[in-house]
Each structure stands twice: as C-alpha cells, then as structure tokens.
Amino acid sequence: MSFFTKIFTKQSKEEVKMNTMNIGIILGSTREGRVSPQVGEWLKGIADKRGDANYEIIDIAEFQLPFMGTTDGTEPGIAAWNEKLASLDGFVFVVAEYNHSISGALKNALDLAREAWNNKAAGIVSYGSTGGARAAEHLRGIMGELMIADVRTHPTLSLFTDFENGSVLKPQDLHLDNVNLMLDQVNAWSGALKTLR
Numbered sequence: 587m588s589f590f591t592k593i594f595t596k597q598s599k600e601e602v603k604m605n606t607m608n609i610g611i612i613l614g615s616t617r618e619g620r621v622s623p624q625v626g627e628w629l630k631g632i633a634d635k636r637g638d639a640n641y642e643i644i645d646i647a648e649f650q651l652p653f654m655g656t657t658d659g660t661e662p663g664i665a666a667w668n669e670k671l672a673s674l675d676g677f678v679f680v681v682a683e684y685n686h687s688i689s690g691a692l693k694n695a696l697d698l699a700r701e702a703w704n705n706k707a708a709g710i711v712s713y714g715s716t717g718g719a720r721a722a723e724h725l726r727g728i729m730g731e732l733m734i735a736d737v738r739t740h741p742t743l744s745l746f747t748d749f750e751n752g753s754v755l756k757p758q759d760l761h762l763d764n765v766n767l768m769l770d771q772v773n774a775w776s777g778a779l780k781t782l783r
C-alpha cells in the first residue's frame with residue numbers, strides 16, 4: 587500500500603476495534619441494599635451517549651471473591667476477575683466511603699489482581715456525606731502502587747443533596763460536565779497507556 591493510500595484510506599474495522607477503549611465501570615460496594623448499582627447505571631447512561639468507547643458495568647459481587655489469604659487462591663472467581671480486568675483498557679471506580687476509606691470489598695478486589703491493573707487509566711466517582719472524598723484519596727494511593735494512572739477530574743456525589751433519603755439517586759445536573767470531563771481523561775489516558783502494554 588502506498589503512503590498516500592495508507593493515510594487516505596478509512597480505518598479498517600479491525601483498527602477501529604483496536605482503537606476503541608474498553609472501559610469498566612467498577613461497582614465498589616457489595617453490601618445488601620447498596621446504592622452503587624444506581625450510580626453505575628447513571629454513569630453508563632451518560633457514557634453510552636458519548637459513543638466513544640465500550641462501557642461495561644463490572645459488579646465485584648458477581649465474582650464471589652474470597653477474602654484474600656483465606657483460601658489457596660484457586661477459586662474460579664479469582665481467575666474470572668483477573669480475566670475480566672485483563673480485557674479492559676481503563677476503569678471508572680464507583681466508590682462508597684466506608685469509615686473514611688474505600689469498602690473492604692473493593693480493597694480485597696484490588697488486592698486480588700496485579701498485572702491486570704498495570705499501565706491502565708482510571709477515574710473515580712465517589713459518594714458519601716462529604717462526597718466520598720476521603721475514600722477517593724485513599725484509592726488514589728492504592729492506584730499508585732498498582733500502576734493505575736488516576737485522572738484529575740473527580741465527580742463527588744453527596745448523600746444529602748444527590749440522593750433522596752440517602753438511598754435513591756437523584757443527581758444534580760452540575761455533575762454532568764464533570765462526569766464527561768472525567769471520561770474524556772480516562773479515554774485519552776487509556777489509549778496512551780495501551781502503547782506501553
């Protein structure tokens with residue numbers, strides 16, 4: 587193929603597929619009655635309208651991960667969890683604040699993989715009485731160790747003003763721009779980091 591043909595030819599389906607990022611929206615809580623699925627669905631609704639990446643909700647609870655160190659590590663859930671993460675280029679963590687940090691379930695899920703996290707990008711959407719900010723900052727420290735590049739923009743939902751009775755998500759419109767900006771950054775960095783893997 588000549589140089590000119592190459593630069594003027596439309597991308598093949600294969601190339602488009604390779605350049606489209608797979609982004610997992612990871613639900614960071616697993617308790618009975620949790621609100622994280624509502625937050626995840628709301629984010630996916632916004633993300634899918636953009637048409638710029640494949641967005642998928644990833645529910646930690648579905649993998650039935652054992653507590654790290656309590657088994658020999660051969661449960662199929664651990665392998666499935668690692669395979670799922672390996673298939674993704676970037677992440678959006680839906681983070682609930684539990685005792686000023688992330689939930690134990692999310693920490694356990696983070697600990698149960700290593701290479702599958704490396705050289706990928708992530709954004710955080712957190713919630714809590716102060717927008718889950720303290721939990722999100724803890725997660726940023728963990729991501730440093732896992733070589734996950736965390737983007738700057740961080741939408742924070744208040745349990746008081748973005749939820750009815752702290753349990754039904756009714757997000758204020760002001761979050762929309764921030765969510766889109768965060769997704770812009772996750773997509774851009776996911777693509778850039780793919781070149782390292």
Ligand SMILES: Cc1cc2nc3c(=O)[nH]c(=O)nc-3n(C[C@H](O)[C@H](O)[C@H](O)COP(=O)(O)O)c2cc1C
Nearest residue numbers: 615617619620621622682683684685686714715716
């Ligand atoms: C064990 C526990 C600890 C919590 N600690 C905090 C906290 O430190 N700060 C805060 O803002 N909210 C705290 N909360 C409130 C949670 O952020 C709130 O219940 C939220 O809905 C939890 O997310 P989930 O519904 O997805 O599980 C705590 C809730 C639980 C169950």
